[in-house]
Amino acid sequence: MQTPVQEKPAAVPESGPSADGHSAETKYDFMVVSNRLPVDRCTAGEDGDDGSSWRRSPGGLVTALAPMMTKTDGAWVGWHGAPDETVKPFSHSGMDLVPVQLSTEDVELYYEGFSNATLWPLYHDVIAPPEFHRTWWDAYRRVNRRFADAVVRHADQGATVWIQDYQLQLVPRMLREARPDLRIGFFNHIPFPPPEIFAQLPWRQAIIDGLMGADLVGFQRASDAGNFMRSARRFLGASVKQQQVHVKGQDGEITHIARAQAFPISIDVRQISELANKPEIIERARQIRQDLGNPKTILLGVDRLDYTKGIRHRLKAYEELLNEGKLTVGETTLIQVASPSRERVEQYRLLREEVEGTVGHINGTYDTIENTAVRYLHHSYPVEEMVALYLAADVMLVTALRDGMNLVAKEYVTARKENDGALVLSEFAGASDQLKQALLMNPHDIDGLKDTIMRAVNMSPKDAARRMRSMRKQILEHDVDHWSADFLQALNEKVIRDDS
Numbered sequence: 001m002q003t004p005v006q007e008k009p010a011a012v013p014e015s016g017p018s019a020d021g022h023s024a025e026t027k028y029d030f031m032v033v034s035n036r037l038p039v040d041r042c043t044a045g046e047d048g049d050d051g052s053s054w055r056r057s058p059g060g061l062v063t064a065l066a067p068m069m070t071k072t073d074g075a076w077v078g079w080h081g082a083p084d085e086t087v088k089p090f091s092h093s094g095m096d097l098v099p100v101q102l103s104t105e106d107v108e109l110y111y112e113g114f115s116n117a118t119l120w121p122l123y124h125d126v127i128a129p130p131e132f133h134r135t136w137w138d139a140y141r142r143v144n145r146r147f148a149d150a151v152v153r154h155a156d157q158g159a160t161v162w163i164q165d166y167q168l169q170l171v172p173r174m175l176r177e178a179r180p181d182l183r184i185g186f187f188n189h190i191p192f193p194p195p196e197i198f199a200q201l202p203w204r205q206a207i208i209d210g211l212m213g214a215d216l217v218g219f220q221r222a223s224d225a226g227n228f229m230r231s232a233r234r235f236l237g238a239s240v241k242q243q244q245v246h247v248k249g250q251d252g253e254i255t256h257i258a259r260a261q262a263f264p265i266s267i268d269v270r271q272i273s274e275l276a277n278k279p280e281i282i283e284r285a286r287q288i289r290q291d292l293g294n295p296k297t298i299l300l301g302v303d304r305l306d307y308t309k310g311i312r313h314r315l316k317a318y319e320e321l322l323n324e325g326k327l328t329v330g331e332t333t334l335i336q337v338a339s340p341s342r343e344r345v346e347q348y349r350l351l352r353e354e355v356e357g358t359v360g361h362i363n364g365t366y367d368t369i370e371n372t373a374v375r376y377l378h379h380s381y382p383v384e385e386m387v388a389l390y391l392a393a394d395v396m397l398v399t400a401l402r403d404g405m406n407l408v409a410k411e412y413v414t415a416r417k418e419n420d421g422a423l424v425l426s427e428f429a430g431a432s433d434q435l436k437q438a439l440l441m442n443p444h445d446i447d448g449l450k451d452t453i454m455r456a457v458n459m460s461p462k463d464a465a466r467r468m469r470s471m472r473k474q475i476l477e478h479d480v481d482h483w484s485a486d487f488l489q490a491l492n493e494k495v496i497r498d499d500s
């Protein structure tokens with residue numbers, strides 16, 4: 001149930017059709033490229049929709065990039081979420097959007113296949129076994145080429161192009177070959193695996209070579225940048241000095257230098273803070289608590305329904321605490337938002353079955369007529385409802401087995417303007433590098449997780465305030481505007497240094 005955005009596609013001014021049937025190309029000085037555009041085409045019939053409007057796309061990448069893109073004159077190149085449909089460039093919420101078309105087959109092979117059943121599990125500690133298929137790889141190359149072509153058509157001479165995430169790792173090299181005039185940045189939103197795991201990928205050399213087309217390759221954590229540099233050395237024979245990766249040609253001459261560095265992503269602090277202060281959202285938080293019977297403690301989990309998020313571990317720990325009588329229904333409720341994600345990928349289908357079976361079992365065993373153990377919501381909510389949930393929750397549970405960053409953790413802390421509440425945070429989420437005053441834990445250690453949940457439930461207001469104040473300070477000083485400004489400044493400096 002995502003909030004439909006009512007705007008219709010508005011074509012960018014045309015001055016005559018081009019060979020592919022699109023409008024003549026508007027040129028941009030700054031372009032962001034990601035698999036997804038910030039909005040998705042609503043499917044006809046869904047939520048009573050006629051199929052002609054847009055809704056916000058899922059996930060943290062869009063949350064993070066949208067604030068910057070609404071403030072710049074650039075364009076955002078990406079897929080619009082509707083297979084086989086060609087959409088002309090259009091504007092939405094003050095952003096110029098350039099749609100890239102994907103066929104049903106592309107979605108199956110490039111997006112669900114190579115991106116989400118090969119790279120996603122490989123880059124997330126092989127929590128699920130990655131699958132390697134040559135047809136998926138062929139589709140990945142083909143679709144990456146299509147994204148690169150869209151940029152080539154729309155990029156002005158000397159433009160800055162910022163490519164996002166694991167779905168598009170070949171685009172930097174493709175662009176550099178086609179358009180050496182461009183300034184090319186790449187940011188990986190998910191972890192980069194150690195070379196010992198990356199080694200499994202049959203196309204490892206091509207992926208590193210693809211990334212090395214960029215001037216600057218950004219990662220969430222310093223350890224991800226380190227893993228990338230070690231792989232560049234091992235699989236491409238690159239030499240690495242400090243954060244500079246040098247690639248040599250056949251004759252031993254250095255042909256290109258890319259810089260690899262961590263730029264931890266963040267959130268739009270102003271937006272979350274303003275919402276957290278709105279009387280109607282504070283009232284909504286009160287109403288959420290009341291609707292749940294005003295329990296003493298509300299625990300909250302908010303995740304895409306993804307096996308990397310540790311939802312099963314969280315439910316196991318919670319069930320054991322109920323079973324041992326350390327937590328009781330009536331006094332405690334867990335709200336679990338599990339927003340729909342990649343539903344046609346086998347591992348995600350299996351996870352949904354398992355999670356929903358476990359929730360049914362817990363509720364069947366522990367619910368009373370009046371109160372529930374787990375309020376499970378397989379929905380996607382607008383940001384206003386997210387902030388109301390953050391205000392309603394005493395304890396936020398982020399138990400990811402591996403996560404690039406986890407913006408939910410940062411949003412929760414930002415919304416807690418009274419400096420109360422507790423954040424239980426996995427050390428395997430990138431956010432743990434910045435939020436050191438969270439209750440950090442290893443989600444694989446179920447006893448440790450249970451102890452940490454109980455520490456959070458019983459935390460004194462003084463301890464909670466001390467931790468929250470320190471975490472809030474960190475996020476307030478490092479919001480998403482800092483993230484994009486830092487990356488783009490480093491990209492600028494790198495290119496200027498190379499040119500001089």
Ligand SMILES: O=P(O)(O)OC[C@H]1O[C@H](O[C@H]2O[C@H](CO)[C@@H](O)[C@H](O)[C@H]2O)[C@H](O)[C@@H](O)[C@@H]1O
Nearest residue numbers: 058059060061165189190265403404405406407
């Ligand atoms: O586009 P989908 O396949 O529906 O998936 C949604 C997004 O999930 C991932 O998000 C990541 O980016 C966040 C912001 O940097 C980060 O906090 C989180 O840890 C990552 O998992 C994915 O990387 C995006 O490409 C997807 O759009």
Ligand SMILES: O=c1ccn([C@@H]2O[C@H](COP(=O)(O)OP(=O)(O)O)[C@@H](O)[C@H]2O)c(=O)[nH]1
Nearest residue numbers: 059060061063304339379380381406407408
């Ligand atoms: O029902 C929902 C669930 C999540 N989110 C947002 O989706 C993003 C999730 O980002 P995160 O980095 O935590 O994880 P990802 O889904 O990108 O892996 C956050 O901004 C959430 O507020 C949302 O708007 N509605």
